[in-house]
Amino acid sequence: MSKKVIAVNASPRIGWNTDTLVAEAMKGAESAGAETEKFDLFRLEKYTGCISCFGCKKEKNRGRCVCRDGLSPVLDAIREADGLIIGSPNYLSEMTASFRALYERLIFQNLTYNAEVPCCNERPIPVLLIMTSNAPDSMYQGLLRDYQQTLSRFVGPTEVFVSGDTLQLKDYSKTDWKWTMFDRRNPEGLQEANKYPNLFLYIPALFHMLQQYHLYTLYIPPV
Numbered sequence: 001m002s003k004k005v006i007a008v009n010a011s012p013r014i015g016w017n018t019d020t021l022v023a024e025a026m027k028g029a030e031s032a033g034a035e036t037e038k039f040d041l042f043r044l045e046k047y048t049g050c051i052s053c054f055g056c057k058k059e060k061n062r063g064r065c066v067c068r069d070g071l072s073p074v075l076d077a078i079r080e081a082d083g084l085i086i087g088s089p090n091y092l093s094e095m096t097a098s099f100r101a102l103y104e105r106l107i108f109q110n111l112t113y114n115a116e117v118p119c120c121n122e123r124p125i126p127v128l129l130i131m132t133s134n135a136p137d138s139m140y141q142g143l144l145r146d147y148q149q150t151l152s153r154f155v156g157p158t159e160v161f162v163s164g165d166t167l168q169l170k171d172y173s174k175t176d177w178k179w180t181m182f183d184r185r186n187p188e189g190l191q192e193a194n195k196y197p198n199l200f201l202y203i204p205a206l207f208h209m210l211q212q213y214h215l216y217t218l219y220i221p222p223v
């Protein structure tokens, strides 16, 4: 039976930087024989982040967020999946609010508050975390390291791929006032090339993910 990989786009802009990378990662998983399903967080029914109901801390609900809203199908699909691809733009030095809503509920449901066994996720799955930003790739290393550690601990072994220096607009010359912050990479002709500047850099990250995908049963969660 083919493996199932869930892909999540946490950008509101379909077909732009983040969505493109998520779609390419999905193609990678598909080329390795996986079945994929994509969720656009900005197209879902209304949802919230964790509402602190502690339903997931009841024995009968262990590891299961009991809040039912637009995010429930995404959480249910991830629970059944063999791999997760999740991409978000950087918004004000963080991931988007939609990413955070999913992240809170995905992680918190697996946190037991038990010192001996802090995580109740018995089926870790590999995760590819993608972030795009206007800033250079190296800008948010600390942020990404924290996400990588937490996702690795509560969801499964996580690889990170960053694509910085992205374009926000197709044509900066059409803004109502001068966006001078972007002058340095707005010479004519470079715009299209800059749109996906690191298109080929993420292939090793995908390769790693797929490797883990095949080996996921050997994964031992960190103590």
Ligand SMILES: Cc1cc2nc3c(=O)[nH]c(=O)nc-3n(C[C@H](O)[C@H](O)[C@H](O)COP(=O)(O)O)c2cc1C
Pocket (backbone or CB within 6 Å): 011, 012, 013, 016, 017, 018, 019, 089, 090, 091, 092, 093, 094, 132, 133, 134, 135, 136, 166, 167, 168
């Ligand atoms: C509300 C908002 C806040 C942003 N904040 C940052 C930021 O703090 N740092 C950064 O590097 N880029 C920031 N950006 C730029 C986006 O991260 C970047 O353009 C990203 O690639 C957009 O992804 P998308 O094309 O998938 O929408 C911001 C964009 C928006 C709309």
